[in-house]
Amino acid sequence: MKNLIDALEKNSALTKEEFTFLIKNHDEETDRYAALKARKIADDIYGKDIYIRGLIEFTNYCKNGCYYCGINCTNRDAERYRLSDEEILLCCEKGYELGYRTFVLQGGEDPFYTDDKIAAIVNSIKKKYSDCAVTLSIGEKEYDSYKKFFDAGADRYLLRHETADDAHYRKLHPESMSLEHRKKCLYDLKEIGYQVGCGFMVGSPFQTAENLADDFLFIHALKPHMVGIGPFIPHEKTVFADKKAGTLKETLFFLSLLRIMEKRVLLPATTALATIDSTGREKGILAGANVVMPNLSPVGVRKKYKLYDGKVCTGEDAAECRFCLERRIESVGYHVVVSRGDYKA
Numbered sequence: 420m421k422n423l424i425d426a427l428e429k430n431s432a433l434t435k436e437e438f439t440f441l442i443k444n445h446d447e448e449t450d451r452y453a454a455l456k457a458r459k460i461a462d463d464i465y466g467k468d469i470y471i472r473g474l475i476e477f478t479n480y481c482k483n484g485c486y487y488c489g490i491n492c493t494n495r496d497a498e499r500y501r502l503s504d505e506e507i508l509l510c511c512e513k514g515y516e517l518g519y520r521t522f523v524l525q526g527g528e529d530p531f532y533t534d535d536k537i538a539a540i541v542n543s544i545k546k547k548y549s550d551c552a553v554t555l556s557i558g559e560k561e562y563d564s565y566k567k568f569f570d571a572g573a574d575r576y577l578l579r580h581e582t583a584d585d586a587h588y589r590k591l592h593p594e595s596m597s598l599e600h601r602k603k604c605l606y607d608l609k610e611i612g613y614q615v616g617c618g619f620m621v622g623s624p625f626q627t628a629e630n631l632a633d634d635f636l637f638i639h640a641l642k643p644h645m646v647g648i649g650p651f652i653p654h655e656k657t658v659f660a661d662k663k664a665g666t667l668k669e670t671l672f673f674l675s676l677l678r679i680m681e682k683r684v685l686l687p688a689t690t691a692l693a694t695i696d697s698t699g700r701e702k703g704i705l706a707g708a709n710v711v712m713p714n715l716s717p718v719g720v721r722k723k724y725k726l727y728d729g730k731v732c733t734g735e736d737a738a739e740c741r742f743c744l745e746r747r748i749e750s751v752g753y754h755v756v757v758s759r760g761d762y763k764a
């Protein structure tokens with residue numbers, strides 16, 4: 420197994436068969452070996468710096484029906500909300516004071532926000548905070564829309580591919596959605612010039628080792644600047660309510676593999692990881708992650724942006740989150756930096 424990890428480090432790739440073997444057979448010793456290597460690689464490139472992104476969950480309206488997601492359009496019990504432009508700018512103002520230099524606007528696919536509205540919001544943030552990066556995470560659009568947001572000043576875009584296997588994609592999404600389109604979006608975003616993030620849920624329903632091997636191969640081919648992974652966690656009001664959550668052990672191992680494969684990639688230790696383990700973020704950093712994305716949304720709406728059950732950090736305000744995080748990161752020998760935290764080419 421260690422020879423495969425060494426080969427991944429050296430060649431930045433493995434065959435599908437090799438990935439599958441590693442995913443099926445890794446044990447604690449493999450995990451430790453991979454984590455040490457991953458951290459060494461991250462430390463060599465990013466030092467002990469951890470980049471922070473202020474996450475603004477600005478709408479939980481969504482036109483899609485993704486089976487895993489708590490805010491999908493079929494969930495009649497979700498209490499829907501939208502933040503006004505002023506509320507979004509207020510989040511940025513607070514975030515800026517707390518040292519955030521990246522704002523991530525995330526939401527469901529909400530038709531209320533036309534391309535012009537999104538472009539205007541991006542533009543107003545960039546005008547006020549020209550030293551900050553703006554990341555969008557608002558789902559699948561067409562090339563021209565992405566171009567419009569980019570021209571308005573958006574720097575980065577997060578769009579997890581969710582799974583690189585077509586049959587698996589079908590089991591997670593309704594007919595109206597397609598993996599082909601999602602992949603096209605990612606390539607469009609890259610072409611336009613965004614720093615692009617893809618990613619997947621660990622332990623999503625029906626996921627196989629072969630599917631995961633395809634995820635690694637897809638990521639290697641796309642060469643994204645960021646990769647977001649976190650455990651799948653069931654939501655009580657979805658058709659996957661009774662499915663099992665992804666595990667800490669698998670998530671940490673995959674973070675390490677991603678770091679070893681895509682050495683310079685920006686790799687968040689996600690909120691979902693912190694939700695399944697009380698020190699999940701710290702463990703994620705020790706496995707090779709170098710980014711955290713605390714919540715900047717107003718406390719009043721946080722519980723409503725509920726993608727899965729038990730989501731942590733929904734009660735504290737932005738300042739509390741920021742200081743709690745700083746302590747946690749320092750406890751494992753790293754520190755938060757006040758910086759845009761761009762990809763180091």
Ligand code: SAH
Nearest residue numbers: 487488526527557558579650651652726727
């Ligand atoms: N509408 C945007 C943002 C989606 S939310 C988009 O389509 O990209 C961000 C991510 O949360 C999703 O890409 C998905 O991977 C993750 N997510 C959704 N439901 C989840 C669940 N039940 N458990 C864990 N992660 C989930």
